[in-house]
């Protein structure tokens with residue numbers, strides 16, 4: 331479909347400064363790509379015109395760390411500390427899920443992400459097949475990774491998970507909007523030999539790495555006691571810290587951990603809401619940026635957030651560091667927007683593909699309704715995204731030139747069917 335976004339307020343990046351600016355332009359989309367901003371491409375015939383009056387086009391958010399079908403556990407285990415939450419509540423629930431359940435949970439997550447302006451996400455979970463199907467059906471863009479855990483205590487399980495991951499990656503080759511990473515889950519769920527196997531698999535398949543590092547204080551203490559080093563040091567020895575690694579959380583990093591991650595080119599996905607809710611603290615985002623780390627933004631799963639709404643995480647991201655450092659200049663709205671879009675795309679190996687509204691990029695665009703009270707008056711629409719918007723302003727969402735959410739209506743997802751199936755699953759889980 332050829333789409334013309336006519337006379338739109340649009341958030342673009344200034345080539346000179348690299349910063350965002352608001353402009354007013356026509357945006358031309360042909361097939362899955364933004365072919366021109368401003369001037370009519372030769373021979374362009376619009377099959378669909380969307381009028382930009384009182385609308386704002388922004389790059390779709392890149393949710394750089396989530397566990398999609400955890401939506402099924404939303405508000406199932408709240409106000410609990412990290413280990414009680416994970417080992418006492420979430421893992422036993424996960425054991426009882428069937429593959430089909432995870433498809434509906436993943437589709438529910440796609441509904442929520444689309445509705446709140448996310449166009450791309452990085453996922454880690456089991457049943458990657460089912461999540462891939464949900465992504466395909468919804469029309470979103472995603473990088474998927476099968477969570478791998480294993481080691482001396484569970485050699486067979488570890489092998490089985492690697493075999494599953496490999497088969498799923500093979501089976502989903504050739505889908506434009508779906509790519510993969512290898513996901514050794516965390517330093518506490520993989521032993522060093524298993525980590526090394528995961529690193530070798532990523533190298534062999536030429537894929538990035540997705541993991542959790544230094545999420546809780548107890549993790550850091552446990553790794554120190556067992557191996558005499560920090561979690562990043564342990565993972566580096568196994569070859570897991572590369573320029574294509576996305577490390578979620580990284581709340582408890584030492585200065586030398588930060589220098590190590592920066593040197594290896596690791597991207598850190600910060601998850602401010604999840605970290606706060608589980609009582610894990612606040613990651614040192616401004617310090618990481620200062621150290622040269624590419625920081626991106628994720629919601630984490632809906633069992634620890636408990637939403638997949640990037641507007642909320644963007645708001646927390648641009649607020650908590652001001653409070654923590656008693657510095658109102660820390661993580662500005664413009665910097666937050668870059669973290670939630672451009673930096674995420676880079677982390678996911680999709681730099682130059684998504685994360686910006688730019689000629690030659692995929693048409694991954696979120697359109698906001700400026701007639702909403704929270705966006706009125708539009709004195710500074712970049713600030714508004716962090717400090718005023720809540721996601722309810724999302725009007726239309728386009729991924730790869732396909733309109734997935736059209737003036738408030740889903741075009742690819744049968745929402746009643748999703749709700750009915752999710753209700754059935756929740757009743758069975760009890």
Ligand SMILES: [Zn+2]
Nearest residue numbers: 542578630631
């Ligand atoms: Zn996570």
